Amino acid sequence: MIPLSRNRNYQVLWGSQALAELGFSASVLAFPLLVLAVTQSPVAAGLVMGIDSAAQLLAGLPAGALADRWDRKRLMLCCEAAQALAVAALVVALWLGVADVPLMAGVAAVMGTCRALFEPAEEASLPRVVPAEQLGQAVALNSARGYFGQMTGNALGGVLYGIRAWLPFALDAVTHTLAFVGLLFLKMPKQERARAPLRELHLEIAAGLRWLVRQPLLRVIALCAVSLNFFFYAYYLVVVALARQRGVPEFEIGLMASVLGVGGMLGALLAPWLHKVLSPYLSIISVFWALVALTPLALVLHNGYLLGALFCGMSLLTPTANTTIMTYQLLLTPDELRGRTAGVMSVVAGIASTAGPAVGGLLVELAGGEVAVLVCTGGIALLAVLATANRTLRRFPRQAEATPLAGFLPQQER
Numbered sequence: 001m002i003p004l005s006r007n008r009n010y011q012v013l014w015g016s017q018a019l020a021e022l023g024f025s026a027s028v029l030a031f032p033l034l035v036l037a038v039t040q041s042p043v044a045a046g047l048v049m050g051i052d053s054a055a056q057l058l059a060g061l062p063a064g065a066l067a068d069r070w071d072r073k074r075l076m077l078c079c080e081a082a083q084a085l086a087v088a089a090l091v092v093a094l095w096l097g098v099a100d101v102p103l104m105a106g107v108a109a110v111m112g113t114c115r116a117l118f119e120p121a122e123e124a125s126l127p128r129v130v131p132a133e134q135l136g137q138a139v140a141l142n143s144a145r146g147y148f149g150q151m152t153g154n155a156l157g158g159v160l161y162g163i164r165a166w167l168p169f170a171l172d173a174v175t176h177t178l179a180f181v182g183l184l185f186l187k188m189p190k191q192e193r194a195r196a197p198l199r200e201l202h203l204e205i206a207a208g209l210r211w212l213v214r215q216p217l218l219r220v221i222a223l224c225a226v227s228l229n230f231f232f233y234a235y236y237l238v239v240v241a242l243a244r245q246r247g248v249p250e251f252e253i254g255l256m257a258s259v260l261g262v263g264g265m266l267g268a269l270l271a272p273w274l275h276k277v278l279s280p281y282l283s284i285i286s287v288f289w290a291l292v293a294l295t296p297l298a299l300v301l302h303n304g305y306l307l308g309a310l311f312c313g314m315s316l317l318t319p320t321a322n323t324t325i326m327t328y329q330l331l332l333t334p335d336e337l338r339g340r341t342a343g344v345m346s347v348v349a350g351i352a353s354t355a356g357p358a359v360g361g362l363l364v365e366l367a368g369g370e371v372a373v374l375v376c377t378g379g380i381a382l383l384a385v386l387a388t389a390n391r392t393l394r395r396f397p398r399q400a401e402a403t404p405l406a407g408f409l410p411q412q413e414r
Helices: 008-039 042-069 072-096 101-129 132-163 167-183 198-213 216-245 250-277 280-299 304-315 318-332 335-367 369-389
Strands: none
Touching (some): 008 042, 008 101, 042 072, 042 101, 216 250, 216 304, 216 369, 250 318, 280 318, 304 318
8 A cells, every 4th residue: 555655646635735724824823913903903803803714604514515516626726726816915905005804804704715615625535535544644644734734824924924914914825826736736536426506505415414414423423522622612711811810921821822733733643543542432532531631720720831731731632533533424424425524514613613712701701710610621521421421432433344335325315
């Protein structure tokens, strides 16, 4: 079997997206700073960033269906081109001094929509690029790519914004352009799809949801993901607010977020090995119990570096669980439904990451940081007990037992 390091198509896909994620992370860090600098309004900054998140959530389900209907390579190319053009337009406007809120909101909407379209198309394409035996390794390396791009991009975005406000966005435009060029060299088997009128897209979305609901394990995984992500994102905001209340310097608070990415990247590098060693059930419930053990420590840690180490520990096992879940999901799901399944999972995660911080902030304001930490710990502990006792999770098959079901759906359900 050819190793992934010599798999030309996987290297093209991985390398192009490593560049795109680097530029995207740089511009994401700079975007709220730019809106604040132009408008002097925190409300406007929140509105623009909210449009980005809302666009990604609203487009999530249709995007998954389109990834199953359209040629996935062409869809990824269109997304890269659209993002490069949108960000380049913002760079030109900044250069000419005419950037305003409507333009920035439009760019944010394009970025959010393109991410919603690109992610299920890339995820659904992965089994056509790598063999089933290497799918877990490829998923883990993609996760490491994301963490690395986030860390380096955020750091580079801050430095570039300090030099010139338009530089992070220029970097984003260049990296998306390079990613577009790279994807031109990606070779994948052609998708064979029955052409149906676009007005029937809602029927295709419904068919995908029906199939997903009929899979007991995927249902449980989705519930676990949305519940745990909700409490983790709430906890993250609670700890940041608690650190500020205790007078932790802002530099150390920023370091906490960076170390979270370091832990995720280290976990992603360990994930291929742990994915083979641990059973799927153990790899999932270990995340729950690790969080139960670590979350209360925020009550006694008053140092930003120690809180950063706490976040690092909390993120170490997550990539292994994600690798286990996504590998099973891709192997189980028929190719004609992979985009829709990925779109649903993305929407589920997006809802949790949006609602969690809002609830976390409300908890801090109503009950204080210490009580909010205990509430989050209690919620995660309850989830850990339920996940440990769940019979469906206990019967989670190993990768070899998950078989692609291409052609499973009758024609009218596609």
